[in-house]
Amino acid sequence: MYLDIQNTSIRYSGQAQFAVDGVSLGLMAGEIGVLLGPSGCGKTTLLRAIAGLEPIVAGQIRLADRVVATPALSLDVKQRRVGMVFQDYALFPHMTVAQNVGYGLHGLSATAREHRVQEVLALVDLQASSQAYPHALSGGQQQRVALARALAPQPDLLLLDEPFSNLDVELRQRLADDVRQILKRARTTALMVTHDQQEAFAMADKVGVMKQGRLDQWDTPYAVYHRPGSRFVAEFVGRGVWVPAQLRMEAGQLLVQTPVGALSDPQECPLPDAYKDGRCEVLLRSDDVVYDPASTVRATIVRKDFQGADFLYTLELEGGLQVLSLVPSHHQHEVGERVGIRLDMDHVVTFEAA
Known part of the structure; x- marks a missing residue:
């Protein structure tokens, strides 16, 4: 298992209730997982723990055959080799598209850096916009730039937190399809958080449905829809x-x-x-x-x-x-x-x- 989360719990300081309670899930290399559930169910908290932004109080998180988190151990964010794409894209407005994409490429020669930037821009079909600034791009194009920037350092895992929430409904579904194809071409293992079922089914190899910090079901989109593991999953999906x-x-x-x-x-x-x-x-x-x-x-x-x-x-x-x-x-x-x-x-x- 490439991403392996075992019995992981997270509790915020001063709170008695677990934000994430005994969650276990796994992804093989190159698979795309999506966490689905209502607001406050713990899906973003789990994503932050995988990234190294929240400590865990029980369980274990393994990534690419490395233990990255236990209650006694937490690797630094940079050591985890995890890329993140946020809701607001977080692009630098004073930098061109190429400069934004190349921002996280450290330790490379200028030639190697430029080659990698052009490689990822081709992957997201934005070569023609390499010298444009973010404000000149559409919302969908800005999302592609954010995706290219996250993919450029070739992370072991890509995390996406509600990446399409700022886009209109029609563009969201189309971009979800496009992003899935991009991740598959790049052979990137990814885990995304959303509350939108259509996005989840468009993107995922595996879907997890969360409720009040617990993972009710982790399965293929087909199984989650046709063979729901709980009454909550049956009611939430479809x-x-x-x-x-x-x-x-x-x-x-x-x-x-x-x-x-x-x-x-x-x-x-x-x-x-x-x-x-x-x-x-x-x-x-x-x-x-x-x-x-x-x-x-x-x-x-x-x-x-x-x-x-x-x-x-x-x-x-x-x-x-x-x-x-x-x-x-x-x-x-x-x-x-x-x-x-x-x-x-x-x-x-x-x-x-x-």
Whole structure:
């Protein structure tokens, strides 16, 4: 394991509660990890501890086969060979792009330094802007300069703290895709903090979901979405609602009965004996509930949100239960209209009834 964090806890002076409580996670060389969670959950604190900016009170942090932090040992920030990209980019306004990128390159000849600066600028596609000043660049370009500066010294690990938070939504997603490709080309191991799920899924090989200082799940984005390890992860990742369900075996096949209809023999679902009397709750996300005019299950549209290619409909079933449905926008329906719906899902997320 290239980055190996074992049972690590962090507590701020004078506070009884841990800011980070017994967190363990790992990244292989070249992998990109993303820590996701609500504000105050400890994700940035953990990032700062990896960088050497916060001491740990329990556990161990290893990086590139070196122990960099224990309660009794804390390597200096410079000794850790960690690069950081911050929310505000922290570019020097009086320096050109090339000067900003070359700022951390110490001990190199002028020729070697210039070669490395041009190499990283090519990596982030900013060669033509090498003599420009930060104020002349767009927000996305400034973020690329900050990334190039962090990559220039070839750090063992790159840490990114909410790197796209100052950008508009469309640019954030596009830049997240671009940054992932840049890091993969550079074979850089990276750990990023964000509260934005779309950024996390666009960037990550591994996603960690944190809550109140604890890591609820550390897994692939696919597994976190389709196989959430806790009710909190299931609710935090994606949009959905919980509905009551009955699991039972019928003719040798598993049947999942819900108010929106029945599922027969889904690919992934616990067996009925996992819950008392087979009763549980199923998470229905908006892409699990599909529009079907032929369905006998009818629901009333109580809200519609236009999202370009899709409408997000809030639908109310008989009895008052509401579900969400993401429907292609060429299916145009009005609030108050009754429509047919059915379930279309393979991964059934179930938990004990709340």
